[in-house]
Amino acid sequence: MSQKVSIARLATGVPGLDAILGGGVPEFSFNLIVGAPGCGKTTLAHQLMFAMATPERPALFFTVLGESPMKMLRYQQQFSFFDPDKINESVRFVSLGDDITTGTFAQVLKRIAQEVETISPALVFVDSIRSVMLEAQHQSEGPLSQQQFIQQLGMQLMGWETTTFLIGEYSSQTSPPPIFTMADGLICLEQSVHRNSMVRKIQILKMRGQATRPGMHTFRITGNGVVVFPAVEVRDDGNHAPTSHRGEPAQKRLAMGVPRLDEMMGGGLPSGYSLLVAGPSGSGKTILATAFLVEGVRRGEPGVIVAFEQTPSQSRTRTIDDLVRAGSIGLINTRSLDLSMDEIIQHLIDLIHSMKATRVVIDSLSGFELAVAPTFREDFRESLFRMIAALSNLGVTVLMTSELEDRYSDLRFSPYGSAFLTDAIIVQRYIEVDSRLRRVMAVVKVRASAHSNELREFEINDGGIVIGETLPDYGGILSGSPALTPPSAADEQGQR
Numbered sequence: 001m002s003q004k005v006s007i008a009r010l011a012t013g014v015p016g017l018d019a020i021l022g023g024g025v026p027e028f029s030f031n032l033i034v035g036a037p038g039c040g041k042t043t044l045a046h047q048l049m050f051a052m053a054t055p056e057r058p059a060l061f062f063t064v065l066g067e068s069p070m071k072m073l074r075y076q077q078q079f080s081f082f083d084p085d086k087i088n089e090s091v092r093f094v095s096l097g098d099d100i101t102t103g104t105f106a107q108v109l110k111r112i113a114q115e116v117e118t119i120s121p122a123l124v125f126v127d128s129i130r131s132v133m134l135e136a137q138h139q140s141e142g143p144l145s146q147q148q149f150i151q152q153l154g155m156q157l158m159g160w161e162t163t164t165f166l167i168g169e170y171s172s173q174t175s176p177p178p179i180f181t182m183a184d185g186l187i188c189l190e191q192s193v194h195r196n197s198m199v200r201k202i203q204i205l206k207m208r209g210q211a212t213r214p215g216m217h218t219f220r221i222t223g224n225g226v227v228v229f230p231a232v233e234v235r236d237d238g239n240h241a242p243t244s245h246r247g248e249p250a251q252k253r254l255a256m257g258v259p260r261l262d263e264m265m266g267g268g269l270p271s272g273y274s275l276l277v278a279g280p281s282g283s284g285k286t287i288l289a290t291a292f293l294v295e296g297v298r299r300g301e302p303g304v305i306v307a308f309e310q311t312p313s314q315s316r317t318r319t320i321d322d323l324v325r326a327g328s329i330g331l332i333n334t335r336s337l338d339l340s341m342d343e344i345i346q347h348l349i350d351l352i353h354s355m356k357a358t359r360v361v362i363d364s365l366s367g368f369e370l371a372v373a374p375t376f377r378e379d380f381r382e383s384l385f386r387m388i389a390a391l392s393n394l395g396v397t398v399l400m401t402s403e404l405e406d407r408y409s410d411l412r413f414s415p416y417g418s419a420f421l422t423d424a425i426i427v428q429r430y431i432e433v434d435s436r437l438r439r440v441m442a443v444v445k446v447r448a449s450a451h452s453n454e455l456r457e458f459e460i461n462d463g464g465i466v467i468g469e470t471l472p473d474y475g476g477i478l479s480g481s482p483a484l485t486p487p488s489a490a491d492e493q494g495q496r
Contacts, residue, residue, distance in 0.1 A: 013051020016228030022210035034170040035189030046076045047225040053090040059123035064131040081225045105149035130168035184208040218340035229342040232390040257295025260467040266451040274398040279428030285401040289361045296359040297328045303359035304330040308367025330355045341383035364401040423447040
C-alpha cells in the first residue's frame, strides 16, 4: 500500500479524556469500558453517548439485566450532559433483558443485529456485556459459545461501521477474559477508599492506532459528569532539574517587594525560577509571599496563590484578599482531603492561563501534602517534581513556602527533599539574644547568580518585612549555629 489509511477520531466530550486517549476515540473501533460496580462506567458511557450522538450519527444503547432504560434515565438525567431532546431522535434505548433470560447467544446476537439494521446507528453501547455472558451461559448452549458470540458481535458491528462501547464489570487485576483480546480500545476505571476519602482513577490499557498517555489518571464524577485530570508529563531536557532555563543567563529579574531583598538576591529573582522560602512557624514566610504577589500586581504581572493553610483574610495583611476580590490575583483555596496532585495542578494551570499569570505562590508545602488524598502521599515528592516541571514549562515564576522546625543545631531546607528542585532558597529562622527571639534571614542559593551570603536580621511591622543590616555576632552567640551555605551536590543528593 502506497498510502496510509486515515482513521478519524471522535471527540469524547469528557474533559481531559481526549488528552489521555491520544486525541479521541478512533471511529469504527470496538471498545471496552471496564471496572468494578460503582466506579462510573455507566455514567462515562452515557456522557460519551450524549456528547457524540447527533441525528446524522445516532446512538443505540442496549441495556441488559442490571437496570431498565427508565430506571437508568431517571438517574442519568441528573447530570448536565443529559439532553432530553436527543432521546428517540439521536439516542435510542433497547432492553435485551427478555432476550437474554429466555434465549441463547445466537438469539441475543440476532436481536442486536435486527435493531442495528433497523436504526443504522453510528454508535452502539451494550451495558453490561458481562451480564450477557453470565446469564446466557446458564441457558442451553445453542450453536454459539461465548467466544464465538463475542467474535461475531465484533465482526458484525465492524461490518456495520459502528463505533462500539461494551461496558462490563471486569478488573484489570484479574486474568483478562477473551473479550479483552478482541477490543481495539480498553478503558479501565478503578476506585479506592481510604478512611473518609475516595479516589477514582482511569487508565487506557490500549487504544489501537494511536499513542495514549500511559499510567493512572485521576477523575471525579461531578454534576457535569466525569472530569479527567491527566497526569502532568515531564519533558526531559537532559538536565537534572525540571526547569528549562538551566545554564541560560537570566534575561529578567523580578522584584520581590521587600526592600533590600532584591539586593541580597543579586538583583531580584530571575524570571521563570522556582524559589523555596523555608522557616519555622511565624517567621514571616506568608508575608514574604504576599509581598511577592503584591509587587507583581503593581508592576502589571498578575499572580496566583494556592493557599492550603490560611486564607488571605486570616493572614497578617488583608492586601492580597482585596486583590483577589478585585480580580488582580487568582486564588485556589482548599482544605479538601481527597484531592490528587494532578487535580490540583490542573486547576492551577487553568487559572494561570485564564489570568495570564506570571507569578505563582504555593503556601505551603506542608499544607499541600495534607490536602492530597492519603493514596497519593507516598508519591508526593515525585508529584512535586512534576508540578514544578509543569509550571516551569509555562514560564511562570514560582514561590513555595515550607514550614520547618527550628532546632538551632539541625538545619534543613525542606522535609520533602525539594531543595534540589528549586533554583533559589531563602531561609528564615530565629535566634535567641538577651532572652528574646529575633528573626534572621539569608539567601542560601540563587542558581547561576551572585548573591549575598549574609545573615540579616529582619522585623515584621504593619508595613510588612523590614530587613536590617548584616547580623552582628552578639558576642559569639551564633558560633554554634549551623552555617547557612548553599547545599552541595552531595547534600542535595542525600535529600532525594
